[in-house]
Amino acid sequence: MSKIWIFDLDDTLHDASSKIFPRINQSMTAYVSNKLNISLADAHQLRDKYWKVYGATLKGLIQNHGVDPQEFLLNTHDAEELSKFVKQSHALENTLKKLKGKKIVFTNAPLHYAMAVIKALRIQKYFSGIYSIESTNYNPKPSLYAFRKILKQLGKRPNQCVMVEDDLANLKTAHMIGMQTILVSKLNKKTAFVTKRISKIQYLTREV
Ligand SMILES: [Mg+2]
Secondary structure, rough: OOEEEOOOOEEEOEEEOOHHHHHHHHHHHHHHHHHHHHHHHHHHHHHHHHHHOOOOOOHHHHHHHOOOOOHHHHHHHHHHHHHOOOOOHHHHHHHHHOOOOEEEOOOOOHHHHHHHHHHOOOOOOOOOOEEEEEHOOOOOOOOOOHHHHHHHHHHOOOOHEEEOOOHHHOOOOOHHHHEEEEEEEEOOOOOOOOOEEEEOHHHHHHHH
């Protein structure tokens, strides 16, 4: 039985924390402030609240303010601007080349952004599918709904899948439904729901 490799995108296949996430964050707060006609400080506070309640700013905006999700995602993820911060890596490419089995990307980011990042990394040809926030009706990981939705679209069972991720909460759901889990993290955060931990994505082929 060949494996299906499910890769998270940001902070798993490339570094998003240092330059990309701060910019997306800023854009989201500015968007909320403009859209709802509130101060940046109030927008920040509201986003914080929606993050706690819904797991994402967008969910809260859809449910409470009828915001158009595509308008929000296009306004907050300027793919052209953000992909300038993506560093192409031969090590990443070699890892994906060596890894046997079907590979897909499963991200909480919007599709246009995910495609731009994958293109900037020059790794499009290794993936047979990109599953974005649009693929799960705007329900982000770690929701069970998001995982079930992806599995249904893939036509696969959880025990055929390996989830490769930097986020522990997402791996917890993956493990709970029966996937193997690989944590990509420099910190020693190995827990009961992490099958293996690697400090960098390019060490993946050493472990399998
Ligand atoms: Mg991530």
